[in-house]
Amino acid sequence: MTGEKGVILSGMRPTGKLHLGHLVGALENWVGLQDTFKCYFLVADYHVLTTGFDKSRDIPVNTHEMVCDWLSVGLDPERSTFLVQSRVPEHSELNLILSMITPMPWVERNPTLKEMIADLDLTGKIHFGLMGYPILQAADILLYRADLVPVGEDQVAHIEMTREIARRFNNLYSTVFPEPKAKLTSTPRLPGTDGKKMSKSLGNCIYISDNDEAVKAKVRQMVTDPKKIRRGDPGRPEVCSVYSYHEIFNAAENGDIAAGCRSGQLGCVECKGRLSGAIGRRLDPIRERRKAYEDDPLKVKKLLAEGSELAARRARETMALVRGAMGMEK
Numbered sequence: 661m662t663g664e665k666g667v668i669l670s671g672m673r674p675t676g677k678l679h680l681g682h683l684v685g686a687l688e689n690w691v692g693l694q695d696t697f698k699c700y701f702l703v704a705d706y707h708v709l710t711t712g713f714d715k716s717r718d719i720p721v722n723t724h725e726m727v728c729d730w731l732s733v734g735l736d737p738e739r740s741t742f743l744v745q746s747r748v749p750e751h752s753e754l755n756l757i758l759s760m761i762t763p764m765p766w767v768e769r770n771p772t773l774k775e776m777i778a779d780l781d782l783t784g785k786i787h788f789g790l791m792g793y794p795i796l797q798a799a800d801i802l803l804y805r806a807d808l809v810p811v812g813e814d815q816v817a818h819i820e821m822t823r824e825i826a827r828r829f830n831n832l833y834s835t836v837f838p839e840p841k842a843k844l845t846s847t848p849r850l851p852g853t854d855g856k857k858m859s860k861s862l863g864n865c866i867y868i869s870d871n872d873e874a875v876k877a878k879v880r881q882m883v884t885d886p887k888k889i890r891r892g893d894p895g896r897p898e899v900c901s902v903y904s905y906h907e908i909f910n911a912a913e914n915g916d917i918a919a920g921c922r923s924g925q926l927g928c929v930e931c932k933g934r935l936s937g938a939i940g941r942r943l944d945p946i947r948e949r950r951k952a953y954e955d956d957p958l959k960v961k962k963l964l965a966e967g968s969e970l971a972a973r974r975a976r977e978t979m980a981l982v983r984g985a986m987g988m989e990k
């Protein structure tokens with residue numbers, strides 16, 4: 661570990677408001693790391709362009725919404741550094757250098773990238789920057805000489821490649837970078853309200869910023885066990901999306917709910933009502949904190965400018981080490 665505290669870096673693409681999957685899969689985990697580690701949280705705006713170069717104008721609003729979510733869940737700019745990728749030009753500089761030492765087959769075999777190309781049906785529409793994005797991500801991480809990267813399962817291949825690139829740089833020149841490790845969350849993936857993967861493009865998300873009314877309406881539409889048609893019919897919690905939410909948002913009642921569902925005593929309408937209540941209790945303090953920021957884009961902008969400046973100091977230090985190791989400034 662570098663320094664007294666280990667360094668953490670994680671980031672998200674600013675594509676708008678975040679949902680409950682982000683909350684339990686990533687953000688609550690990030691919040692808990694802030695005292696133990698020096699944390700950098702990255703607004704990965706250049707990464708948006710890898711598949712959305714025609715949506716550059718949406719980035720400011722989407723950044724505001726995403727960072728409001730970060731602040732409202734308890735990420736704290738007093739303890740952690742928030743930065744915007746495009747405001748710290750060293751990300752691009754290190755990306756260029758690392759791309760020189762990364763063999764093409766490493767890029768071509770990346771399974772996450774292959775999946776993304778298939779999921780988004782990008783075959784035939786792939787740009788050079790998309791192929792190179794795992795290298796940009798490696799630069800994001802190595803620029804802060806991070807030790808740990810809290811991410812979801814889908815990002816593990818990128819962290820693996822980051823380790824390989826770090827090792828290669830250190831062997832070729834001299835040791836500058838720690839080999840960062842992925843830090844996975846234990847929370848199971850939260851399904852969308854239709855039981856499929858929660859995703860904005862599928863319109864099945866409950867957002868962190870949803871009010872009580874919106875939460876209730878969405879929970880009411882959630883899919884349940886298709887064999888449980890009316891109250892009195894026994895249900896199977898293990899196939900019910902509502903129950904998988906109870907496990908995460910309503911741990912105190914979930915045993916009782918599973919038993920009620922199995923026996924048929926508990927109807928889906930009541931079960932859903934109890935879930936909306938539990939989600940509401942989890943979101944209330946978040947809603948309270950959000951008030952201080954949501955109507956004040958300037959405050960958020962200022963905080964990002966300050967964070968990016970602070971981050972740039974560390975980034976400049978790293979680049980000095982990189983240039984020194986490479987012996988380019990003789």
Ligand code: TRP
Pocket residue numbers: 669670671672673702704707796797800801809811815
């Ligand atoms: N690729 C990540 C995603 O799609 C976002 C990201 C960019 C990131 N740079 C990063 C995550 C660095 C962790 C570390 O979610």
